[in-house]
Amino acid sequence: MPKVSVRLFATLQRYLPPANIGEATVMDVSPGTTVQSLLGELGVPLEQVKIVMINGIHTETDYVLQEGDRVGVFPPVAGG
Amino acid sequence: MEKLLRVDMSNLEARFEDLPDKYALLGGRAMTAAIVADEVAPTVHPLSERNKLVFAPGILTGTTAPSSGRLSVGAKSPLTGTIKESNAGGISAQKLASLGIRALVVEGKPAEKGFYVLVLSSEGARIEPAGDLAGLGCYELNRRLWEKYGKNSGLMCIGPAGEAGMPTAGVSTNDRENHPGRYAGRGGLGAVMGSKGLKAIVLLCDKVFEAPVAEPEKFKEAQKLLSKAILEHPVTAQALPAFGTAVLINILNEAGGLPTKNFSAGRFEEAAKTGGEAMAEFCKTRGGKGKMGHGCHPGCIIRCSNIIPDEKGEVACAPVEYESSWALGANCGIGDLDTIARLNYLCNDVGLDTIETGVTIGVLMEGGLLAFGDGSGAIALLDTEVRNVTPLGRIVGAGAAVAGKTFGVVRVPVVKSQGMPAYDPRAVKGIGVTYATSTMGADHTAGYSVATNILKVGGFVDPLQAEGQVDLARNLQIATAFVDASGLCLFTAFPLLDIDYALPAVADMYAARLGRPFTVADALEAGKEVLRVERKFNEAAGFTKAHDRLPDFMKYEKLLPHDVVFDVTDEELDTVHNF
Numbered sequence: 316m317p318k319v320s321v322r323l324f325a326t327l328q329r330y331l332p333p334a335n336i337g338e339a340t341v342m343d344v345s346p347g348t349t350v351q352s353l354l355g356e357l358g359v360p361l362e363q364v365k366i367v368m369i370n371g372i373h374t375e376t377d378y379v380l381q382e383g384d385r386v387g388v389f390p391p392v393a394g395g
Numbered sequence: 396m397e398k399l400l401r402v403d404m405s406n407l408e409a410r411f412e413d414l415p416d417k418y419a420l421l422g423g424r425a426m427t428a429a430i431v432a433d434e435v436a437p438t439v440h441p442l443s444e445r446n447k448l449v450f451a452p453g454i455l456t457g458t459t460a461p462s463s464g465r466l467s468v469g470a471k472s473p474l475t476g477t478i479k480e481s482n483a484g485g486i487s488a489q490k491l492a493s494l495g496i497r498a499l500v501v502e503g504k505p506a507e508k509g510f511y512v513l514v515l516s517s518e519g520a521r522i523e524p525a526g527d528l529a530g531l532g533c534y535e536l537n538r539r540l541w542e543k544y545g546k547n548s549g550l551m552c553i554g555p556a557g558e559a560g561m562p563t564a565g566v567s568t569n570d571r572e573n574h575p576g577r578y579a580g581r582g583g584l585g586a587v588m589g590s591k592g593l594k595a596i597v598l599l600c601d602k603v604f605e606a607p608v609a610e611p612e613k614f615k616e617a618q619k620l621l622s623k624a625i626l627e628h629p630v631t632a633q634a635l636p637a638f639g640t641a642v643l644i645n646i647l648n649e650a651g652g653l654p655t656k657n658f659s660a661g662r663f664e665e666a667a668k669t670g671g672e673a674m675a676e677f678c679k680t681r682g683g684k685g686k687m688g689h690g691c692h693p694g695c696i697i698r699c700s701n702i703i704p705d706e707k708g709e710v711a712c713a714p715v716e717y718e719s720s721w722a723l724g725a726n727c728g729i730g731d732l733d734t735i736a737r738l739n740y741l742c743n744d745v746g747l748d749t750i751e752t753g754v755t756i757g758v759l760m761e762g763g764l765l766a767f768g769d770g771s772g773a774i775a776l777l778d779t780e781v782r783n784v785t786p787l788g789r790i791v792g793a794g795a796a797v798a799g800k801t802f803g804v805v806r807v808p809v810v811k812s813q814g815m816p817a818y819d820p821r822a823v824k825g826i827g828v829t830y831a832t833s834t835m836g837a838d839h840t841a842g843y844s845v846a847t848n849i850l851k852v853g854g855f856v857d858p859l860q861a862e863g864q865v866d867l868a869r870n871l872q873i874a875t876a877f878v879d880a881s882g883l884c885l886f887t888a889f890p891l892l893d894i895d896y897a898l899p900a901v902a903d904m905y906a907a908r909l910g911r912p913f914t915v916a917d918a919l920e921a922g923k924e925v926l927r928v929e930r931k932f933n934e935a936a937g938f939t940k941a942h943d944r945l946p947d948f949m950k951y952e953k954l955l956p957h958d959v960v961f962d963v964t965d966e967e968l969d970t971v972h973n974f
Contacts, residue, residue: 324645325638328672336676337645337667365629366851371651371662371956373855387649391629393850393889394640394671394699394717395843 316343317382323359324389330359344380351376354388365391397497397607400520402513404591405444405503409513409520414497420909422454424480425880425921426498427469428928431478434500437936441473441583442560442590443504450491450499450551450596453882457492457606458614460904461622462884464489464692466551466568471936472582473562474751474794475811475836478932481584482840482879484691484700485568485577487549490598491515492882493605505592510558514544516599525594530555532744532782533567533575540597541573549598550575554746557585559784561792563751564589567743570691570700574713576739577691580748581838582813583794603693609910617903621887624897625696628890630852635699635886636688638671640717643817643845644725645670650849650858651956652822653721654815656728656767657757658808661822661954665730669720673732674703683708697886703736711736712743718839721817722753727760728767734774741777747792752777754795754814762802806948811836811938820945821954821961823848823858828868828963832943832971834929840885842872846892853892861963869971877922881905923974930972940969 320339323331331340344353350367354376366389367374380386399418402409421429427449439445448470455463466488472479491499494517505511510525528536533554540550550569557564564585567575608614625631634642644666647653651661667673678685678701685704690697691714705711715736723729723738742749756773759765765772780788790801795814799807808815813836820827825844833841844867848858856863878885881901891897898915906913949961 322645322649324649325634325642325672333667336673337665337670366646366849368649371649372859373650373851373857387646389646389649390634391850391852392634392638392642392646393630393846393852393886394635394643395839395845395885 316345317380318343319380319384319386321386324387325392326390327359327363327388330357339385348380349376350374350378350380350386353380359388363390365389397495399498399500400496402499402501402520402522403503404501404505404511404593407505407511407522409522418497421880422456422497423451423465423467423880423882424469424482424876425925426451427467427480428478428925430498430500431469431471432928432932435471437471437932439471441471441476441587446471446587448501448584448587448591451497452488452492453880454908455904456882457489457604458608458908459604459694460618460883461625461694461696462887463882464694465882465884466579467879468566468579468584470584470587473586474583475813476936477811477834477836477938478929479582479584479835480879481565481579481581483568483577483579484884485570486692487551487568487598488882489603489692490549490600493602494600501588501591501593504590508592510592510594512594513596514599515596529558529594533746534744536595537569537573537575540595544597544599547601549600550595552595553585553588554744555784556746556781556792557589558594559789559792560586560589561747561789562586563748563755563792563794564746565748567746570713571693572713574710576713576743578743578748580750582835585746608908610907614904614907617900617907620896620900621904622696624890624894624900625887628893630889631697631886635697638675639687639701639714640671640699641674641715641720642671643717644720645672646849647818650822652819652849652858653725654808654817654819655725657726657761657806658815658819659806661819662956663725663730666725668730669724669732669735674701674715677704677732681706681708684710689714695884697884699886705733712740715739718817719749722750726753726757727773729770729773731770734770738773738777741774745777745781747781750816751794751814752791754808755791755798758795758798758804758807759802761806762798762804764802807946809837810945811942813837818845819954821949821959822957824861824961824963825856825858825864825867827945827961828864828968828971829872831945831968832868833872834926834933840875842868842875843885843888844868844871846889852889859957859959864963865967865971869974872926873919873922873974875922876925877918880921880925926972943968
């Protein structure tokens with residue numbers, strides 16, 4: 316089963332609180348799992364998801380997770 | 396009748412003039428740019444009596460428009476040698492506008508070195524000797540000025556760095572709690588203020604929303620729409636008040652564009668400890684005076700500011716913004732929020748721009764003066780060397796370009812001698828185009844391509860590709876020049892970019908404020924005109940397209956994790972200002 320490391324940020328943190336700040340949660344997912352289905356399993360309301368990055372690249376939620384992927388998920392955020 | 400106040404520091408005289416017709420539609424950055432271009436020869440020495448320092452509230456500042464209390468400060472910059480506008484929040488701009496002052500021009504310099512305080516009220520202007528206020532850091536200075544002139548006074552002042560003419564000194568303005576942390580920080584305008592012998596400007600005015608509005612009913616209608624847009628947009632309604640601007644730390648880190656250890660990598664392993672989520676956690680667990688969702692001026696409905704508490708719940712620093720947390724954190728290899736807050740406090744106190752200071756210390760770390768991650772060494776540089784104006788302190792206060800030359804460093808992240816903010820242009824190429832071509836030197840606020848490259852606001856342009864970045868940076872620079880003239884906080888740009896009725900509402904507010912027709916097309920034309928005026932000044936000051944470039948190392952040194960260089964071509968960069 317592919318092993319992926321997942322970080323949810325800002326208001327989404329509550330759906331997968333990190334053990335220590337900034338630390339990824341490492342998860343085994345079934346082959347063929349998409350970002351969308353992973354977020355569904357975690358109970359994340361998809362309408363709150365604005366940005367998904369896989370290994371630092373902006374990606375859509377239908378992306379199929381691969382072994383070793385670094386997943387970062389954000390609600391709408393900005394600053395400057 | 397709205398006024399222009401001219402303060403001649405050579406004779407210590409202040410006089411009010413009717414606002415010339417040609418400036419009637421100008422506010423904020425449009426006003427400071429026009430006056431500097433009209434009255435300052437582009438080749439003057441920035442610290443000479445021939446430079447002028449201009450303060451201007453925006454057109455909508457001092458009205459009931461939401462989040463509109465911004466101040467523009469302009470002059471020829473001692474850091475870059477270009478025209479310069481630096482923009483701040485705080486409580487002073489609304490007071491200036493409520494006093495009917497559309498522009499405050501400080502010129503000349505005293506014949507004998509000495510420092511003064513300019514006191515403004517509805518009764519007029521007076522100039523008083525600063526006495527023993529000279530030499531003070533901004534925290535003690537602000538405390539004494541409120542004690543002497545009354546609470547709620549608007550304060551615009553400089554610390555020891557500005558007095559000493561350090562080219563990265565900023566102009567401090569106070570917030571409602573009298574913290575001096577709302578800075579017009581960039582480009583050394585504090586040094587220009589110091590060169591004129593002006594330690595502080597005190598605004599005695601309890602009015603906030605008294606700028607004249609020609610058609611109040613029409614204004615109110617449009618204002619409601621803009622408020623609705625700000626409160627509807629998830630960024631301005633939720634993310635910014637909950638986590639502040641430093642919510643960006645994690646997303647830039649994730650995107651591989653968080654400049655780390657003097658722009659040598661795009662990710663910092665300790666980034667999360669320095670981000671907005673960590674700050675919110677500090678405020679929650681430490682309590683006391685800590686606060687997220689702090690508004691920097693009355694009438695702000697975004698409230699992105701914060702008060703970061705120390706371990707005892709006392710104020711460590713207010714605010715700690717994204718740029719400051721990054722500059723004094725990841726860029727210096729420092730991952731401890733308490734140390735970052737202390738460094739930010741010291742910048743505010745001695746009177747230095749936090750971005751430039753962090754970039755400079757990063758270069759000094761690269762040059763071997765101190766090690767990356769050495770927080771106490773960095774604290775000593777500010778608290779001892781800069782505060783006491785030692786020769787080393789002067790190098791710190793001279794900025795990253797000078798520090799790089801002094802220590803023989805090649806990797807010096809500057810454009811037009813101004814340090815780059817918190818986005819590596821190799822991994823966020825749109826902001827690289829803005830850094831290269833802005834009239835201000837490396838300035839993220841001049842055309843915030845990060846919104847579209849990283850945050851998916853205003854659409855999406857892939858940050859790692861060269862395609863589309865020039866058009867993006869051009870359009871954002873034009874729109875931003877207008878926003879900077881309006882006095883609206885730049886963060887209103889997030890709803891302005893995404894919600895279709897928001898920008899027409901701003902144009903309608905302009906029309907109602909000024910009592911003349913004003914459309915969205917007029918707004919964009921006004922933005923273009925600001926850029927034209929600034930470019931013309933810079934060209935006459937000796938700047939060519941060869942200056943509209945990023946430092947060479949970014950073309951060949953690959954940035955991890957994406958292994959990318961900056962590859963927007965010079966020819967493409969030269970088309971940014973074709974409009």
